[in-house]
Amino acid sequence: MRILHIAESAQGGVGTYLTEILSDQARRYGGDRVRALVPAQHAAHLSGVDRRLLIPWRRKHRSVRGMMSLAGAIARAVDDVRPTIVHAHSSFAGAVLRLMYGSWRRATFRIVYCPHGWAFDRRSSAWKRRLIEGVERLLAPAADRIVLISDHERREGARIGIDPAALTLVLNGITDLHSERPARWQDDRVRVLFVGRLDTQKGFDTLLDAVEPIQDHVAVRVIGKAVAGPATTPRKRSPQIEYLGWRSLSEVATEIAAADVVVVPSRWEGFGLVALEAMCGGCAVVASDVGGLREIVVDGETGYLVPPDRPERLMHALARHDRATWQAMGAAGRARYETMFTAQRMNAELAALYAELSPVAREERMATPLVAHA
Secondary structure (H helix, E strand, O other): OOEEEEEOOOOHHHHHHHHHHHHHHHHHHOOOOEEEEEEHHHHHHOOOOOHHHEEEEOOOOOOHHHHHHHHHHHHHHHHHHOOOEEEEEOHHHHHHHHHHHOOOOOOOOEEEEEOOOOHHHOOOOHHHHHHHHHHHHHHHHHOOEEEEOOHHHHHHHHHOOOOHHHEEEOOOOEOOOOOOOOOOOOOOOEEEEEEOOOOOOOOHHHHHHHHHHHOOOEEEEEEOOOOOOOOOOOOOOOOOEEEEEOOOHHHHHHHHHHOOEEEEOOOOOOOOHHHHHHHHOOOEEEEEOOOOHHHHOOEOOOEEEEOOOOHHHHHHHHHOOOHHHHHHHHHHHHHHHHHHOEHHHHHHHHHHHHHHHOOOOOOOOOOOOOOOOO
16 A cells, blocks of 8 residues: 655644654555655654655645646656555645546545645635635545544534545544653743644634733743734733743643643634643643534543633633642543544554555546546
């Protein structure tokens, strides 16, 4: 079996996902049988991945020109790798691949598509969401299987009219990065950690408003910077907020080990890997009651779920316990991670799906091609 992954972006959650699956698949199928087409600019985000597995291409802006550039890179990679399975990650790569090969293929490969959070599930105008829903519904039959990273994603796919039989749930999982050496954090207040982009989606402004009235109770560390869209910057520097910038995965693990609570105040979230990383590290989570976060956090047991855009509710959640109680919730979160969200379980389920789809002898599709591949 030969596997080719296609990613138009390898930052953030998609980068973490690729890091988890590429090394496992290289061991499982052989390092000469797994490749990933990724932007050259993002290769550094795939820490721990053998660079020989990567096919770098020069990413352009999302435009017609950018789509043509990606299409050319995909065609060259398919010719070079001769894959059994082509696995596209996120909506842009998924759309280009399916338009090229979905209904008419010269190669005998199967298409797997993972949206990593439906684009129509983000906050945008109603007409834009309906347009994206229509595109996903139109292109759905062009994939042999659509992999969803949360049950929320699976339900949303069925809601817009995609055949439920085409949807396969493979919950995200991560490698155990629990650190026995916590970062230095000398503070008797409840230690609150935020990890992520400082932008509208991640709800950093909600956290700023929530912690301002309870400065005597909480100390806050922030890992991340603004990387997309309008940045959310503090109106004034607060003595209980410490900005650390971006950190490596191992450094994030040491900060999680030192924290009492990780806050994930997102306005929308397909899954929410930060919450999972926190639970892996034995840390309680206070997260927005949206998307896949509902499937990670058990309200009142491993942390709390609060409505998005409600800083007063977030404030009350953070102020309700002392450090010892939060640490007990963190232990419950660690147990939930071990039961449901390991990388071993995720990789085994993906391997089973590939095996199900992999036979070269298959029924040829007779549909008219969506786009003829030149």
